[in-house]
Amino acid sequence: MSEYKKPLPGLDGLTGEFYDFCKQEALHFQRCSACNTFRHVPREMCAECNSFEWEWVKSSGKGTIFSWVVVNRALHPAFYDPAPDAVPMAPVVVEMEEGVRLTSNMVDCLPAELEMDMPVEVVYEVVTDTVTLPRFRRIKN
Amino acid sequence: MSEERLQLQASVAALHDAGLKGKEIDGILAFPNLGKSEAFAASLGSENLRFAATIHMGGASPVASLRMAAMAVTQGAANHVLIPGAWNGYSGARVRETVTTDKNSIPGGAIAWDYYLPQGLTVPPQWYALMCRRHMHEYGTTHEQMGAVAVAMRKHAQLNPGALMCGKPLTLEQYMASPMLADPYRVNDCCLETDGGAAFIVTTVERARDLGKTPIYIMGAASGQPYPADEFTTRKDFHQTGLSIAAPEAFRMAGVTPADMDFAQIYDCFTFEVIQQLEEAGFCQRGEGGSFVEDGGIELGGKLPVNTSGGLLSEAHSLGLGHVVEAVKQLRGEAGDRQVAGAELGVVTGWGDFGDGSIAILRR
Numbered sequence: 001m002s003e004y005k006k007p008l009p010g011l012d013g014l015t016g017e018f019y020d021f022c023k024q025e026a027l028h029f030q031r032c033s034a035c036n037t038f039r040h041v042p043r044e045m046c047a048e049c050n051s052f053e054w055e056w057v058k059s060s061g062k063g064t065i066f067s068w069v070v071v072n073r074a075l076h077p078a079f080y081d082p083a084p085d086a087v088p089m090a091p092v093v094v095e096m097e098e099g100v101r102l103t104s105n106m107v108d109c110l111p112a113e114l115e116m117d118m119p120v121e122v123v124y125e126v127v128t129d130t131v132t133l134p135r136f137r138r139i140k141n
Numbered sequence: 142m143s144e145e146r147l148q149l150q151a152s153v154a155a156l157h158d159a160g161l162k163g164k165e166i167d168g169i170l171a172f173p174n175l176g177k178s179e180a181f182a183a184s185l186g187s188e189n190l191r192f193a194a195t196i197h198m199g200g201a202s203p204v205a206s207l208r209m210a211a212m213a214v215t216q217g218a219a220n221h222v223l224i225p226g227a228w229n230g231y232s233g234a235r236v237r238e239t240v241t242t243d244k245n246s247i248p249g250g251a252i253a254w255d256y257y258l259p260q261g262l263t264v265p266p267q268w269y270a271l272m273c274r275r276h277m278h279e280y281g282t283t284h285e286q287m288g289a290v291a292v293a294m295r296k297h298a299q300l301n302p303g304a305l306m307c308g309k310p311l312t313l314e315q316y317m318a319s320p321m322l323a324d325p326y327r328v329n330d331c332c333l334e335t336d337g338g339a340a341f342i343v344t345t346v347e348r349a350r351d352l353g354k355t356p357i358y359i360m361g362a363a364s365g366q367p368y369p370a371d372e373f374t375t376r377k378d379f380h381q382t383g384l385s386i387a388a389p390e391a392f393r394m395a396g397v398t399p400a401d402m403d404f405a406q407i408y409d410c411f412t413f414e415v416i417q418q419l420e421e422a423g424f425c426q427r428g429e430g431g432s433f434v435e436d437g438g439i440e441l442g443g444k445l446p447v448n449t450s451g452g453l454l455s456e457a458h459s460l461g462l463g464h465v466v467e468a469v470k471q472l473r474g475e476a477g478d479r480q481v482a483g484a485e486l487g488v489v490t491g492w493g494d495f496g497d498g499s500i501a502i503l504r505r
Contacts, residue, residue: 007258070324
């Protein structure tokens with residue numbers, strides 16, 4: 001694998017657990033054990049009921065496109081040097097069936113093909129030996 | 142020139158304007174990550190510093206600091222509070238560089254680092270573009286309406302000899318032809334990155350009346366945070382900002398309404414943020430900001446002149462302190478060719494991080 005220079009997440013604490021599930025190709029979100037509210041990004045306690053009891057629950061992996069931005073000019077060195085082919089790219093916000101939203105990228109879709117509320121499902125991209133990032137593809141009817 | 146020296150120069154200019162000496166400053170509210178109050182006090186000779194703090198709200202900090210300074214002087218915690226700021230946004234490290242090296246320089250800190258940057262969302266125009274596109278989808282806000290903001294700020298800059306874009310007018314056609322940077326944001330939707338500084342001083346009403354210049358009164362001020370403030374994608378109300386909370390409080394405190402304002406200085410990091418803040422501050426209903434800014438509505442001579450100096454988009458990026466300075470100039474009648482005739486009441490806002498908000502209502 002050639003050296004991956006783009007930003008990588010920290011892998012400490014709850015964030016490390018989130019990305020460990022991604023490495024196992026099983027997107028998980030926290031769910032409060034007291035009021036069943038899902039949450040993302042990971043936090044120590046439930047903001048709805050203030051319970052500290054929670055569990056990781058496997059996501060259906062399905063959601064819809066909530067918003068996106070088409071980046072025509074990269075503004076982070078790792079995306080323009082030495083990777084001029086990184087743009088255009090179109091980071092998206094996906095609203096998951098569980099109700100949480102997360103940022104990602106599509107793997108099978110040009111920026112011009114994105115549509116609001118388009119159904120998508122998670123796939124996984126191994127970017128380094130330690131990090132796998134959740135990405136998305138269209139659900140075709 | 143260092144950011145410290147720029148801030149000291151601006152501070153000395155503010156002291157001269159107020160007729161004060163550095164040793165009379167006993168409160169300093171420093172901008173986040175741009176120097177410590179202790180260092181400014183040591184240079185200015187502020188030997189009785191007894192009130193110092195920093196409000197961590199990014200571009201909303203200066204107006205939030207204005208409010209905190211008002212609280213401090215009315216409670217007697219300090220008599221003369223200095224609020225300085227300066228940024229070498231052009232010659233120094235650019236935003237696109239600092240985000241790669243300093244987790245603490247990013248709104249949201251580790252959250253952005255761990256969840257946004259790895260997906261290619263590395264800088265503010267990309268984050269805010271996600272908010273803008275959703276607004277366009279839900280309310281029909283258009284590129285032409287965003288362009289109306291850019292054109293208005295640029296028109297005002299033509300009347301401000303100190304504006305970087307003075308002498309460089311912009312038409313809506315030129316705006317629409319400017320390249321996409323982070324679609325829906327074009328290059329001309331984005332603020333300048335400049336070197337510059339500004340400062341202002343807050344004191345009690347009684348003290349201000351004894352000084353040489355026309356006092357400008359703080360009638361109401363407030364700050365607020367969107368929820369959650371450190372992560373914006375999962376907000377239940379995706380369009381809520383800190384201003385949604387702060388503006389009603391500030392107008393209630395001042396005993397006036399948005400319709401009473403003679404001008405507004407709105408933190409214009411990007412064009413859409415002006416539209417959004419006009420909505421959340423109550424100048425129009427949510428979803429109506431686009432039509433509010435059309436047809437010269439926010440230009441001098443329109444129903445609400447906005448950013449009469451040219452703002453961050455066309456004057457300079459002075460971290461939002463410039464908006465306070467411009468409001469004071471307007472209320473004193475010192476705004477030259479861009480003076481709003483008879484201006485008595487005005488509003489200034491700040492926007493920072495993922496939508497932190499601050500607002501102050503000022504009166505002559």
